[in-house]
Structures are given as structure tokens and as C-alpha cells.
Amino acid sequence: MDNFSCFKCPELVRSRSQIVFGKKYNDYDIFIIGEAPGINEDKLGIPFIGKSGKILLDELTKNNILNYYITNIVKCRPEKNRDPTFQEISNCKPYLVAEILTHNPKILFTLGRKSTEAVYNLFGLKFDNISVESGKINEIIFKNNKLLVFPTYHPASTIFNKKFRAKFKEDIKKLSNIAGI
Ligand code: URA
Numbered sequence: 062m063d064n065f066s067c068f069k070c071p072e073l074v075r076s077r078s079q080i081v082f083g084k085k086y087n088d089y090d091i092f093i094i095g096e097a098p099g100i101n102e103d104k105l106g107i108p109f110i111g112k113s114g115k116i117l118l119d120e121l122t123k124n125n126i127l128n129y130y131i132t133n134i135v136k137c138r139p140e141k142n143r144d145p146t147f148q149e150i151s152n153c154k155p156y157l158v159a160e161i162l163t164h165n166p167k168i169l170f171t172l173g174r175k176s177t178e179a180v181y182n183l184f185g186l187k188f189d190n191i192s193v194e195s196g197k198i199n200e201i202i203f204k205n206n207k208l209l210v211f212p213t214y215h216p217a218s219t220i221f222n223k224k225f226r227a228k229f230k231e232d233i234k235k236l237s238n239i240a241g242i
Pocket residue numbers: 095096097098099102107108109110111113114133
């Protein structure tokens with residue numbers, strides 16, 4: 062799914078320079094889901110290659126998590142990094158579902174409030190808030206397969222908040238354990 066165009070969200074069509082598709086790093090069972098591309102991702106067409114990506118990559122590498130697929134709930138950059146709207150998330154949902162169906166992961170690791178809420182909605186899970194949900198492992202059945210939905214904080218939110226940073230690190234360690242790494 063890396064060769065389509067889309068014009069469902071007029072504001073995003075104006076603010077994006079390209080659609081940022083998910084990226085696969087080696088063979089994987091882990092599917093990492095962020096919110097929307099930032100300026101660097103929009104320029105290069107690769108998810109999580111800016112500041113948030115560095116924070117995430119450092120922690121993944123420390124925990125030997127080298128195999129994963131990474132994507133966003135919204136594939137186009139919102140202007141000035143605003144949050145994607147409910148409508149934009151909803152418009153982009155079929156692409157996320159198609160990615161999950163194509164790649165058939167075992168773990169969905171969601172980053173931040175927006176992506177966690179969107180993925181919870183997709184699978185009929187009740188979202189409270191990210192502080193409550195972070196570190197929680199939800200087991201669901203999707204297309205006859207067991208799938209774990211595991212949320213944590215968005216890496217950007219850990220820059221200035223030590224408590225979030227500590228929890229984020231703890232959750233990535235937990236991710237490597239449940240993935241059997
Ligand atoms: N933040 C996200 O949520 N996704 C990206 O791709 C980059 C930053």
C-alpha cells in the first residue's frame with residue numbers, strides 16, 4: 062500500500078507535500094502506530110525520522126527491538142503540527158486497517174493519546190486517558206488471530222515530562238518482553 066493518492070481531507074491535501082506511508086524494518090510482529098507525520102517526515106516521506114523518531118529509536122535500540130513496522134493513524138502532515146481532527150482520523154482509518162490486514166502483526170504498540178484512542182475505537186475498546194491506558198495490554202481477537210493492543214505515551218510528550226519519560230522507557234522494555242526479545 063504505497064502507491065495511492067488520496068484527497069479526502071482538503072486541509073491535509075494543502076498542508077502535506079506527500080503522503081507518508083508506513084515503513085517496515087526487517088521482519089516483525091510489532092506494529093508501532095503514531096499520530097501524524099511532522100515536518101521532517103513530510104519532507105522525506107518516512108515516518109518518525111525527526112526528534113520524536115530519535116527518542117523512540119534510541120529506546121527501541123536499547124531494548125534490542127530492531128524488527129517492526131511503523132506507521133501513523135493519519136498519513137498526511139497537519140499544518141503547524143496541530144492534532145489531526147476526528148474527521149481526518151476517520152477518513153484515514155481504512156488505510157490503517159488495510160495495513161494491519163496486509164502485515165498481520167501480533168502487537169499494536171500505540172504512541173500517545175490520539176493514536177491510542179483511534180486504535181481503541183477501531184477494536185471497540187474503551188479509552189479512558191493515556192495516563193491510565195499506558196502500559197496496559199489489551200488482548201483482542203482480530204480475523205481469528207490474537208492481537209495485543211499496547212499503548213504508551215507519545216515520544217514527544219516525554220521531552221519535558223520526566224514521569225512520562227520513565228513510563229515510556231518502562232513500556233518499551235515491557236514491549237521487548239512480550240515480543241519475546
Ligand atoms: N510524530 C508522529 O506521531 N508521527 C511521526 O511520523 C512523526 C512524529
